[in-house]
Amino acid sequence: MQVQNEVKPYDTINVTPMLDLAYVLLVVFILMTTASVQGLNISMPKPSNKPSVEKHELVIVQITPEGRLLMNGASVSEDELEQGLLQAKARDAQMSVAIKGDARSQYAHVVAVVDLCNKLQVNMGLVTARIGN
Template structure:
């Protein structure tokens, strides 16, 4: 007579997915934090104005003019001579309608912002929002 059962004691084929779910949540949180940081774009001190909110999509292209006159399209520095072609190509790719956000540093010389506005007027860009921060009263 045999005292041991004939059951086989093989390897368990189940996968514990709890650590995988934890990893997925951590990656999701990191993605959310980095994308909100990227939306801010180039660091500028925006001029103040009275509050007026305009709803823009989160993926709206942003033109930033720094205090020294450098122009950035989202995060990429562009020359004024190349800006018109870049925006024309982007507008054609979007089907003729291109909303833009223009951000200018509070200390930028007016001529730099006017140069960008002249280019936008030649294209023409109809949906233009100028970013400011609200006046603290």
């Protein structure tokens, strides 16, 4: 009786360990790139329990879908808006501007109004609406 121990060579390569290594490297790469992304530092205002007794002028600037500007409901050009904001600031240095941009309007029109408020150094806020309202 003769026992033959024939060793067969492998004809396929097992790729499972290579795939495991590739997945681990992919996860490490994703974690490292997201960890290195820096965010904006924003100092949020602190809420006050005291009701505000000061009354300051509020100017509402609306941007229509067509890009027209409305200041307190009246249609104005950019130059007229700037003059109106300067006059309001002269009356009340602590005045505020509420910017209401329509969702269908171009973002550049809203940014132009924000830039104007920054240039004039007036307080401003963006008015948002809840989804579904």
